[in-house]
Each structure stands twice: as C-alpha cells, then as structure tokens.
Amino acid sequence: MQVSRVARGLWVKPTTMQSHTLDTKPPAYIGRTFERAGVWFWNNILYYTRFGLRDARYNPNVHGPYLPSRYYGPKDKTFAEVKVGELPAWLGRRQKGLLPTYRLIARAHARWMQNYAMVRHGGWSHVWQGLFILALLCYIECWPKYRKWQQARYHW
Amino acid sequence: MALSRSVLRDLIGRQLAQQVRFAASAPATQPKKPEALSQETHARKHEGSVKKVEHEAMKVADPETPKVTSMFDEWGTVYVSPYTKNWKPMPKDFKEHPDRDLANFPHPEMKLRPDKVRLGFIPDKWFLAFYEKTGVTGPYLFGIGLWSFLISKEIVVLEEEMSHMPPLLFINYMVLRLFGHKVEGYYDEVIQNDQIGPLSAVRDQELTGVKQFRSYVDTANKAYDTLLEVLPEVRRENVALELEAVYRERVNQVYKETKRRVEYLVESESVKRRFEQQHMVNWIVDQVTKSFGPEQEKKIMSKCIGDLKTLAKSA
Numbered sequence: 001m002q003v004s005r006v007a008r009g010l011w012v013k014p015t016t017m018q019s020h021t022l023d024t025k026p027p028a029y030i031g032r033t034f035e036r037a038g039v040w041f042w043n044n045i046l047y048y049t050r051f052g053l054r055d056a057r058y059n060p061n062v063h064g065p066y067l068p069s070r071y072y073g074p075k076d077k078t079f080a081e082v083k084v085g086e087l088p089a090w091l092g093r094r095q096k097g098l099l100p101t102y103r104l105i106a107r108a109h110a111r112w113m114q115n116y117a118m119v120r121h122g123g124w125s126h127v128w129q130g131l132f133i134l135a136l137l138c139y140i141e142c143w144p145k146y147r148k149w150q151q152a153r154y155h156w
Numbered sequence: 157m158a159l160s161r162s163v164l165r166d167l168i169g170r171q172l173a174q175q176v177r178f179a180a181s182a183p184a185t186q187p188k189k190p191e192a193l194s195q196e197t198h199a200r201k202h203e204g205s206v207k208k209v210e211h212e213a214m215k216v217a218d219p220e221t222p223k224v225t226s227m228f229d230e231w232g233t234v235y236v237s238p239y240t241k242n243w244k245p246m247p248k249d250f251k252e253h254p255d256r257d258l259a260n261f262p263h264p265e266m267k268l269r270p271d272k273v274r275l276g277f278i279p280d281k282w283f284l285a286f287y288e289k290t291g292v293t294g295p296y297l298f299g300i301g302l303w304s305f306l307i308s309k310e311i312v313v314l315e316e317e318m319s320h321m322p323p324l325l326f327i328n329y330m331v332l333r334l335f336g337h338k339v340e341g342y343y344d345e346v347i348q349n350d351q352i353g354p355l356s357a358v359r360d361q362e363l364t365g366v367k368q369f370r371s372y373v374d375t376a377n378k379a380y381d382t383l384l385e386v387l388p389e390v391r392r393e394n395v396a397l398e399l400e401a402v403y404r405e406r407v408n409q410v411y412k413e414t415k416r417r418v419e420y421l422v423e424s425e426s427v428k429r430r431f432e433q434q435h436m437v438n439w440i441v442d443q444v445t446k447s448f449g450p451e452q453e454k455k456i457m458s459k460c461i462g463d464l465k466t467l468a469k470s471a
Contacts, residue, residue, distance in 0.1 A: 061253035063261045070261065116270045120240060120347075121340060124332065125270055128277035139312075146313045155310070 051099060069110035232333050235340040239348050240268060 050056065058072045073095075082090045094100075116126040139146075149155075246263040272280035278295075286294040306312040383390075448456075 059255075061255045062257050064252060064256060065264060067264055075260070115267070119267045119270045121235070121237065121269050121344075123270060123336075125273045125277055128273075132277055146310075146315075149313045149315070150310045 049099075055103075067110070067114075069107055069114050071107060227334050230334070230337065233337045235337040235344065237344045239344065239352075243268075 054066060055072045058066060060066070063070075063072055076093060077086075077090065112126075116122065116129070245265065249258070250263075251258065274280060274283060283295045286298070290298070303312075307314060
C-alpha cells in the first residue's frame, strides 16, 4: 500500500517587525466596550462636573486675563497668618474635595513656573531644584537598601 | 604656680563683671533686618562692561607680541539683553472694563529674572523667614546641623557613588560661571528672532495699520467738511461748465451747417461756370478747325514738325 508522503517538520510562522502585534491583536468588541463606556461616562457624569473647566467665579471683566497661579475666590488669610485658635474656622471656610486639591497643587506649580521657569533670563535654578527633588525621591525609593548600612555591625 | 581658688574666683568674677558692665553699657538696639535682595542686585554689579584691569606684566614694550587672554577674563559676567531695554510697563490705571479690579488682580507682567536663590537652588525667602529668630547664619547652621544629624544617624548613607557629586558640582559651577553668559546671549537671540520678534512685528504692523487708517479717516473727514462748505459753488460751476459745453457744441453745429450750405452754392456755381467754359472752348475750337482748308492744314503740320525738330535738336 502506497502511503502518500507528507512533509513533516516544525512549521514556524515567519516573524516580521509587526508580527508580534498582529498575532496578539485583541478582538474589536473589547475596545469598543471601553469606547462606549467612556462616552457614557462623559455624557452623563463628567459633563455635569467642573473637571477641566476654569473656576466658576472667574469674571474676565473684573479679573482680567486668566492666570492659573491666581485664586479667584474670596479673600482670606494665608496659612502663615492664621492663629491656632482660628484654625477650625479657617479650615471650615476652605473648599474640600478632589478638584480643589488638584487646583491647589496646580496653582502652586503655576506660581513656581512663573517665578523660576517662564522668565526671560531664567538660569539654572529651576533645574537644580527639580534635580534635588528627583534625587530625594530616588533616595526614598532606595531607602530599604540603605537600611542594611544602618543595621550593619561595623560602620565606616 | 597653682592659683588658689579665691584668686581664680576673683579673676572670673572680675571678667564676668566686666562683661556685664560692657553689655549694660551697650545700647539696646535691634539688628537691622536686611532688605530682600532685589532682582537686579546680581545684575547691578556687572551691568555694562566688565572692568578689565591690565596687570603690569601684560604691558609689554614690544607691541608686536600678542596679548595673553584666558577664559577667566570674563568670569561671572551677567548678560544684559539689548531687547529688554525697550520693555514698556503697562500704563497705570488702564482698565479693559470699568469693573476691572486692579488692586487685587494687577496686570500680569513677564519677569526678567527669577527669584533670588542661595547655593543655586534654595530660595532667599526662606532665609528671611529665619532671619528674625536666628540672624544671618541661622539657616546655614540649621543646614549644617541637620546634615550632620542625618549623616551620624546614617539616614543619609555616604556611599562610594556619592563621591561623584562634589567634582560634578564643582565642574558645573565653573562651566556656568565661565560660559553661562555666552549661552544666555545665544538663546536670547534665538528667542527674540524665532518667538518674540515675529509676534512683536505683527503687533507693531497692526498698530501702524490702525494708525494709518485713522489718519486716512481723519483726512477724509476733513476733506468732506471742506467739501460741504464749497459744494454749492462747485455745483454751480459744474452746471455752468455743462451749459458752456452745450452752447459751444451748438455753435459748432451752426458753423458747420452754414459752411456746408455755402460750399454747396459755391460748388454748384463753379460747376456751372466750368461746364459753360468747356463747352464754349470746344465749340470755338471745332468751328476753327472746320474753317481750315487742306492747304492750311499742311502748312500747319510742316511747321509743327519743324518746331518739333528744332526742339529735339536743342534738347
């Protein structure tokens, strides 16, 4: 009985530059669910918040050009001028929440940029400050490693 | 010789008494608070050209030898931009809207230099906050004390890779002090020519265009006002000119028409006369030729031929 010869061997798909992305492409319905979910979230929730919008109390006729480093709310004492007894009342007057926190950080950053970076002859002070903070954060990340130096029996 | 306790007590007591007397005699004055360092303090020192003092060794008798220069001649110069000299501040009390609050929200201006920093990155404001309690050396001592505490407790570990820091910081300091002004000058040109120059040019062009339009409108209004004053006379003059033109046209027409008719009469008469003349001449000539006999004809012919021959000979 003649048996037809079949070419046997390890058949490997030829790999090209984009083959690893083409092989593992996810199905279209997953991306589409995310898209539709995002659109629903925006239309029904985000649209009615003030995320990404300027402060509602900003009036261009009164305040002039918009600066993200300025606070367009009612005038109040700064944290340095508040006495200890007035703290609870002062804290009650402040806005609490996610968006006010983000705006506080954004205002501080914008003020720092205005003072050090967005300047005609800026210099290197903003670079050194950023590098210092970066070094500090990297040191904190490596802190567990340096605990061994502390716990060693013999030091330098 | 060992000093006795009583002698020591006296000496120490005298010293203390002296100190107390000195302290009491000194007036109780508060130390002057230093002024916040202004933005231009750093620039004030080196504004304009750097003072180049020539050493005596540099003055050579032979002028052909070249002068020795080094990169340290311009150590620490501060670049002063020629473009920021023309920066004009906003006019005071200029309000975009009548409700504008200028006291709490003044017009924003771009700063020329950043806030003062010590050691390259620590703001000067923090030092002033320390000054009232601790004096001038307070923050530095605080830093030294903190640093020594952190090192002694091994919160900041001094390992071998940290030894790269001091030389790098030193090199950075030297490079910035020697060549910083050149880099700043180069980037000042780049910023001016690529970013701020075109915008300023656009703004200036629009301003000049608006001003030209205004002046044009003013002249046009003046012209209109003067025109209104002289308009009736102008209208009268125009009407008079039109009438004159029409009159002259008609006079010309009359002249042409009369000339045409007169010419016609003259022509007709001349035609008649010419015809009469011709007719008469022809009739006369015919009559004369008819009166001629054959002999006279021959004579006349021979004479004519003789005349022609003489004419031909003489010609």
